[in-house]
Amino acid sequence: MEFKHMFRALVLSSGVSAAGCVGKNVSSTTGAAAAPGVVEKAADSLDGMDCEEICDYGSEAICPDSESGSEGCCWLMMSPHPCCDFVPSVEEPSEGPR
Amino acid sequence: MKVHADPGGSPPALDATQSRFVANTWASRASSERAAALRFERLTNTLRASQAPQAVVDLAQRAVVDERRHIGLCDGLAAHFGWTDPPLPPGPHAAIGPPQASASERLLYEMVSSCCLSETLNACMLRAILDRALSPMIRDTTRSILGDEVHHARLGWLYLEHARHADLGEYLGPLLPRMLRGIGVEHIGAPDPPGWDGPSLAAWGEIDQAARLAIFHAAMRDVVLPGLERVGVPTAQGRKWLASTTESSQPMAPSA
Ligand SMILES: [Fe+2]
Ligand SMILES: [Fe+2]
Numbered sequence: 001m002e003f004k005h006m007f008r009a010l011v012l013s014s015g016v017s018a019a020g021c022v023g024k025n026v027s028s029t030t031g032a033a034a035a036p037g038v039v040e041k042a043a044d045s046l047d048g049m050d051c052e053e054i055c056d057y058g059s060e061a062i063c064p065d066s067e068s069g070s071e072g073c074c075w076l077m078m079s080p081h082p083c084c085d086f087v088p089s090v091e092e093p094s095e096g097p098r
Numbered sequence: 099m100k101v102h103a104d105p106g107g108s109p110p111a112l113d114a115t116q117s118r119f120v121a122n123t124w125a126s127r128a129s130s131e132r133a134a135a136l137r138f139e140r141l142t143n144t145l146r147a148s149q150a151p152q153a154v155v156d157l158a159q160r161a162v163v164d165e166r167r168h169i170g171l172c173d174g175l176a177a178h179f180g181w182t183d184p185p186l187p188p189g190p191h192a193a194i195g196p197p198q199a200s201a202s203e204r205l206l207y208e209m210v211s212s213c214c215l216s217e218t219l220n221a222c223m224l225r226a227i228l229d230r231a232l233s234p235m236i237r238d239t240t241r242s243i244l245g246d247e248v249h250h251a252r253l254g255w256l257y258l259e260h261a262r263h264a265d266l267g268e269y270l271g272p273l274l275p276r277m278l279r280g281i282g283v284e285h286i287g288a289p290d291p292p293g294w295d296g297p298s299l300a301a302w303g304e305i306d307q308a309a310r311l312a313i314f315h316a317a318m319r320d321v322v323l324p325g326l327e328r329v330g331v332p333t334a335q336g337r338k339w340l341a342s343t344t345e346s347s348q349p350m351a352p353s354a
Pocket of ligand 1: 131134164
């Protein structure tokens, strides 16, 4: 039993009062500001995957969900996508959509 | 006698005893949701009066609306599984905090206890229900509530971050064991009642004692303690208290 993904969803995203993952329009999150306090780390690949290309690290980390076959919030996934563990580089909130 | 089956899913049918366990769970949850609605109502006013950041006040105000919605959802599920008694009254919701502390310290204590600890644990418990429940009805309700509880936990973490910027909150460290004991450890460590059929009930989202203990420890280890440490709240005493409790079958006895 582990809840490491909940740490991102609850603590690191605490500055973002987004609509959440339930019934969410995934594309609406792409312009969200980066969560405050996220540890800066160079954007890099994880096991050869370009996580920033595969997932959306806006107000929630949203990656492909093997259970539903679509995209979903990492913290709601039964088997989180490997990129759910990736910590993206922090961009200035004012830079707008990626 | 098979008295309950969920037409949309594939969990095993429940007999009257197992169905009552599920009904009790949601009736108890409704009671907790009533308490949470009342607590957030009071906290919203206190936060506003203390000139907390608008984002915090907005989240607290939203939480009142959310918790009221949860009451209806939980009462509905309880009734579906056979609860016929009047709804259980709200659980404890009076202001908490060390009596000798200042008003702002007490407010921070309550925000951390209610949101960073209780709501975070609540979100982890709901997440665990989603992992095991097969019943679409239970899954839909759980997912709907979880989507809100995430924000209630965030409210606490956001307020704590704000407080730490104002150099408040160092005093929370030594109070962590008391705070951890105060978030319902009696319920978490309560033994499974006689007649409990774990595998059948898991498909209906029920969590047995061993799993509740494991979830509690994992939530504290993976989310709460790192979250507190991230903003410089000392956690040594909280960690010590947690280590003195066990994840397995022993009830969580308060320690010194
Ligand atoms: Fe709730
Ligand atoms: Fe809540």
